[in-house]
Amino acid sequence: MRGGSCFARCAPHAWPDGHGASDRPRLSVGADIVVGVSLALYRRYRPESFAEVIGQEHVTDPLQQALRNNRVNHAYLFSGPRGCGKTTSARILARCLNCEQGPTPTPCGECQSCRDLARNGPGSIDVIEIDAASHGGVDDARDLREKAFFGPAGSRYKIYIIDEAHMVTPAGFNALLKVVEEPPEHLKFIFATTEPEKVIGTIRSRTHHYPFRLVPPGTLRDYLAEVCAREAIPVEPVVYPLVVRAGAGSVRDSMSVMDQLLAGAGEAGVTYTMATALLGYTDAALLDDVVDAFAAGDGAAAFEVVDRVIEGGNDPRRCGIW
Ligand SMILES: Nc1ncnc2c1ncn2[C@@H]1O[C@H](COP(=O)(O)OP(=O)(O)OP(=O)(O)O)[C@@H](O)[C@H]1O
Numbered sequence: 001m002r003g004g005s006c007f008a009r010c011a012p013h014a015w016p017d018g019h020g021a022s023d024r025p026r027l028s029v030g031a032d033i034v035v036g037v038s039l040a041l042y043r044r045y046r047p048e049s050f051a052e053v054i055g056q057e058h059v060t061d062p063l064q065q066a067l068r069n070n071r072v073n074h075a076y077l078f079s080g081p082r083g084c085g086k087t088t089s090a091r092i093l094a095r096c097l098n099c100e101q102g103p104t105p106t107p108c109g110e111c112q113s114c115r116d117l118a119r120n121g122p123g124s125i126d127v128i129e130i131d132a133a134s135h136g137g138v139d140d141a142r143d144l145r146e147k148a149f150f151g152p153a154g155s156r157y158k159i160y161i162i163d164e165a166h167m168v169t170p171a172g173f174n175a176l177l178k179v180v181e182e183p184p185e186h187l188k189f190i191f192a193t194t195e196p197e198k199v200i201g202t203i204r205s206r207t208h209h210y211p212f213r214l215v216p217p218g219t220l221r222d223y224l225a226e227v228c229a230r231e232a233i234p235v236e237p238v239v240y241p242l243v244v245r246a247g248a249g250s251v252r253d254s255m256s257v258m259d260q261l262l263a264g265a266g267e268a269g270v271t272y273t274m275a276t277a278l279l280g281y282t283d284a285a286l287l288d289d290v291v292d293a294f295a296a297g298d299g300a301a302a303f304e305v306v307d308r309v310i311e312g313g314n315d316p317r318r319c320g321i322w
């Protein structure tokens, strides 16, 4: 890793998700269009508070309780599969910690820090998001260590969100050990990673570890339905299970698939036919027909279904996946 000031160069994080804080009982959404380009659905709906994070109550509830009790640790490790809310929750925790009314589990949304850290906010100079994939070397870590001792510019805490933490090199982690173990009062660390076992044990043992999980299908389905209702595009209810399956428990992946379907929706909205075609699932009608053909011992009818599968451009090896 080249020397010097990589950590400084990446700070402060500019929250890229074109959104405004608004009245939002459950789901919040902001500007749809940024310079003529539609922002990805998952970015437009990125949660701004723990109440909006779905399927991770085993993490978000105790975190909120810790905030309520004012028993927040100085370092956290958020682990779990991709697209399940680790980075999002790290940003929310930072927002909770630095709210002028806080630390609080429900940031006010009004104060300077809350506005800075909102989805469409400019970011806060005191919340520094570091991508360890590109800035995980020992020089970067030493640089962070030096800067970390300076107090926050305008907030309660200076918070480092170290994303993709498994990419920090062993030497990088070692350079951080001391400051993660005994940070000054004003300093908080949140490590986020898909591979917690690659975060060296000496760092892990200095953090509170919160494992995120894949989101259960029912929860994901309800969430997608809620988002689509907000988007005001009709979606045939049978489409949701297909999207949920394609997303394999990842909220981001499911939102991406849904986004693609919404983008291609015509007058009738998102239809089952369109979804099966795009996602490569076999239309249930074909499966019904083939079962009927077998039941009736009608070989010709069975082959006719196979012909329809192939004529439909589907891969026969995937036929039956629906
Ligand atoms: N639990 C969740 N509840 C609601 N939305 C979520 C949740 N998890 C992810 N999302 C959506 O997916 C997007 C990506 O989430 P996030 O960046 O937090 O994932 P991650 O766990 O950090 O993934 P990665 O390991 O790939 O970095 C968010 O913008 C948000 O819209």
Ligand SMILES: [Mg+2]
Binding pocket: 086, 087, 088, 163, 164, 192
């Ligand atoms: Mg992430």
Ligand SMILES: [Zn+2]
Binding pocket: 098, 099, 100, 101, 107, 108, 109, 110, 111, 112, 113, 114, 115
């Ligand atoms: Zn606030």
